[in-house]
Amino acid sequence: MFKKAAFLVLLVLSFMACDKNDDDQAQQNTPVSVGFLHSFYEDEVSVSSNTIQYTNGFGTSLSITRLRYLISQVSFTNQDGIKTLVKDYHLVDLSQDNSLTINDILLPPGAYNLKMRFGFTEATNTSSIYPDLNAASWNVPENLGGGYHYMQLEGRWLDPGDTPDEPYLYAYHTISAVQNPGPENTREDTSIEIDLGEITVTQGATQINVNMHIDQWFENPNLWNLSELNGLLMGNYTAQKMMQENGQNVFSLASNMGD
Amino acid sequence: MTQKILFIFCLLCIAISCGEDDNENQGYSPTPVSIVVPAIFSQLLPAPEIPINNPLTQEGVALGRALFYEKKLSADNTLACAGCHKPNQSFSDQRRYSIGIDGIAGFRNSMPIVNIAWNTNNKFNWDGSANSLEEQVLEPVINEIEMHNTWPNVEQTLQTDPRYVTAFSNAFGTSTISQELVAKALAQFIRTLVSGNTKFDNYLLGQATLTPQEEQGLAVFLDENRGDCFHCHGSPSNPLWTDNDFHNNGLDEDFTDLGLGDITGDPAQFGLFKSPSLRNLAYTAPYMHDGRFQTLDQVIDHYSEGLVFSPTIDPLMKTVAQGGVQLTPQDKAALKAFLLTLSDPSLASNPAYQNPN
CATH class of the missing domain: 1.10.760.10 (Cytochrome c-like domain)
Known part of the structure; x- marks a missing residue:
C-alpha cells in the first residue's frame, strides 16, 4: 500500500514539473486519418467479389476477388517545407477493414502537401526485413528479384461476346521489374511516387481519403489486354514497366472520385 | 492542471480503498512465461500474439497442458484434445477423419496446431469459424460428433477434482472453474506448441x-x-x-x-x-x-x-x-x-x- 501511495505522489510531482509544455503540445496537434477507397470508373469497389461486374478500357469484363497493395513513405510537408513522415509503410487489403485507414497521425492544423509511394523504393525494398509483411507472405522470391510485392490484384475475366464454360483468371501482380529472372537477375525500381497535392488539417479530427482508380491499371497509357497479360507477370519485365506507367494516374484524393 | 491533481487524488483514494483485497489475494501470484521463439522466427516474424486478457503463466500453461490430455473433457471420459491432436503427428491425426466418443467420424481432417501464436489474422479452423484461440477450443467439447459433452458438465466434473481446484486457483486466482478459464488455460498451452527446428x-x-x-x-x-x-x-x-x-x-x-x-x-x-x-x-x-x-x-x-x-x-x-x-x-x-x-x-x-x- 505504502509503495502505491509513494508512486502516485511521484506521479503528481512529475505532472507538475512538465505540464505546461505538454498542454501546449496537446493543443497544437490534432488527429488525422488517411483512408483508402477504391473505384472502377463510377463504381465504388468496397468488397472483393466473384461477380464479373466491371468492364475495363479494353472492353474486357472482370471481377475483383482480391486487392492488396503496399503504400510507403506517407508524408505531410507543411508550407515551411518541413516534412513529417507519418508512416514508413502500410499494407492495404480490401478484405481487411482495419487496413483501410492509417490512424494515429498527429499534426498541427495547417496546409500540407501529402505524398506517399506505391510500393517500396529500391533502397527500402530489402528482402525479409519487415516481419509483418513476411507473415503476410508478401515477399518476392529471390529469383524474381527479392524484396516485396507492390500489389496483388486478382479476379476473373471474359472477353466481349465470349461465353466460355469457365471464366479466365488473372493475377495482376506488381513488383520491382526484374530482368533475367533467376540467380543472376537485375532489379529495377518501379515504385510510384504519389503526390496528392495540398490538403488542410483543421483543429479536431481530419479525415483524408485517397482513392485508387482501379480502372486506370488497365487503361492509361497502356490499354491492357488480359487475354495476353493475365498471369506470370512477376517475371515479365515489360509488363512490369507497363504497370508502372499505368500506375501514374491511379491515385487521387477521394474528392476526385468519378472524375 | 487542477483537474489532473484531482484525478491523481482520486487514484490515491482508490488505492487506499482496495488495499484489503490486495492482501487477500497475496496467494495468487502466477509466474509470467514467454513462448520459446525459434531463432529463425525471431529474425523473420513478428512477436507472437498473446491476448492482453490471457497472458501466459507457468501455472496457466501447466494447467492447459493437463487439460489438453484430460479425457474428462468428453462426455464419457474417453477422449482428450490429444486424442485427435497427437504430438507425433504435429498435433494432428493420421486418420482421415477423427472418430468422436460415439464412434462417429467427422468430415474434416484434424488440423495441425503448431505455431498458432503466429496466426496473425485470428481466424481458426479450416473454415475460419473461430475468431480467437480461446473461442476455438470451446467448440470440440460440445460438438456432438467429437467430445459430445456440455460445458456445465465439464465445469462440474473438474470442480470435483481437488487437483484442478488447486490448479485453477494457482493459475487464475479463483477456485471456481468455468468454461472461460478452461479455454484460457488450453489456449495458453496451445500457444506454446512451437515448431522451429527443421x-x-x-x-x-x-x-x-x-x-x-x-x-x-x-x-x-x-x-x-x-x-x-x-x-x-x-x-x-x-x-x-x-x-x-x-x-x-x-x-x-x-x-x-x-x-x-x-x-x-x-x-x-x-x-x-x-x-x-x-x-x-x-x-x-x-x-x-x-x-x-x-x-x-x-x-x-x-x-x-x-x-x-x-x-x-x-x-x-x-x-x-x-x-x-x-x-x-x-x-x-x-x-x-x-x-x-x-x-x-x-x-x-x-x-x-x-x-x-
Whole structure:
C-alpha cells in the first residue's frame, strides 16, 4: 500500500514539473486519418467479389476477388517545407477493414502537401526485413528479384461476346521489374511516387481519403489486354514497366472520385 | 492542471480503498512465461500474439497442458484434445477423419496446431469459424460428433477434482472453474506448441546444407512458372509456411463442404479453406481439409495435373485450364524432397508437450 501511495505522489510531482509544455503540445496537434477507397470508373469497389461486374478500357469484363497493395513513405510537408513522415509503410487489403485507414497521425492544423509511394523504393525494398509483411507472405522470391510485392490484384475475366464454360483468371501482380529472372537477375525500381497535392488539417479530427482508380491499371497509357497479360507477370519485365506507367494516374484524393 | 491533481487524488483514494483485497489475494501470484521463439522466427516474424486478457503463466500453461490430455473433457471420459491432436503427428491425426466418443467420424481432417501464436489474422479452423484461440477450443467439447459433452458438465466434473481446484486457483486466482478459464488455460498451452527446428530452419541459420535435389525443389517451389507455391504457403522469408488465409485450390467442381462460405454465407467464399502450414508434412498425412490425399506425391500430382475449375477457384490456380502446372517427374521428386526439409523431428519428443497426467 505504502509503495502505491509513494508512486502516485511521484506521479503528481512529475505532472507538475512538465505540464505546461505538454498542454501546449496537446493543443497544437490534432488527429488525422488517411483512408483508402477504391473505384472502377463510377463504381465504388468496397468488397472483393466473384461477380464479373466491371468492364475495363479494353472492353474486357472482370471481377475483383482480391486487392492488396503496399503504400510507403506517407508524408505531410507543411508550407515551411518541413516534412513529417507519418508512416514508413502500410499494407492495404480490401478484405481487411482495419487496413483501410492509417490512424494515429498527429499534426498541427495547417496546409500540407501529402505524398506517399506505391510500393517500396529500391533502397527500402530489402528482402525479409519487415516481419509483418513476411507473415503476410508478401515477399518476392529471390529469383524474381527479392524484396516485396507492390500489389496483388486478382479476379476473373471474359472477353466481349465470349461465353466460355469457365471464366479466365488473372493475377495482376506488381513488383520491382526484374530482368533475367533467376540467380543472376537485375532489379529495377518501379515504385510510384504519389503526390496528392495540398490538403488542410483543421483543429479536431481530419479525415483524408485517397482513392485508387482501379480502372486506370488497365487503361492509361497502356490499354491492357488480359487475354495476353493475365498471369506470370512477376517475371515479365515489360509488363512490369507497363504497370508502372499505368500506375501514374491511379491515385487521387477521394474528392476526385468519378472524375 | 487542477483537474489532473484531482484525478491523481482520486487514484490515491482508490488505492487506499482496495488495499484489503490486495492482501487477500497475496496467494495468487502466477509466474509470467514467454513462448520459446525459434531463432529463425525471431529474425523473420513478428512477436507472437498473446491476448492482453490471457497472458501466459507457468501455472496457466501447466494447467492447459493437463487439460489438453484430460479425457474428462468428453462426455464419457474417453477422449482428450490429444486424442485427435497427437504430438507425433504435429498435433494432428493420421486418420482421415477423427472418430468422436460415439464412434462417429467427422468430415474434416484434424488440423495441425503448431505455431498458432503466429496466426496473425485470428481466424481458426479450416473454415475460419473461430475468431480467437480461446473461442476455438470451446467448440470440440460440445460438438456432438467429437467430445459430445456440455460445458456445465465439464465445469462440474473438474470442480470435483481437488487437483484442478488447486490448479485453477494457482493459475487464475479463483477456485471456481468455468468454461472461460478452461479455454484460457488450453489456449495458453496451445500457444506454446512451437515448431522451429527443421532442416530448412537450420539451413537458413547457416547450420545445415541442402542436397542438390532439395535446392532444386526449393527453386520449383519459388518459380512462378512451375510450383508457384509461395503465394499461399510462405517462403524462406515466411517460416510459418502458410499465409493463414483462405483459398479454393481446385479440388472439386462441386462442393459438398462450403468451408469459409458456410460461415460467412458469401457465395464468393464457397469452397475456400485455410492454407495449412507446410511444416511437418512428414507427420501430417493425410492431406487437404478432408484428408483425401494419403501421400505427398498425390498432393503434388494434384497441383501438377489434377486441378479442376469451380466458380470460386483462386486466380493463383492460373493453370487450371491445363489441369495444373505440369511438373516433370524430376521437378516433382525435387519438390517433395524440399518439402520434407520442413519437418521438425524434435517436436514430438519435446518434454514440455508430453502428457503430464
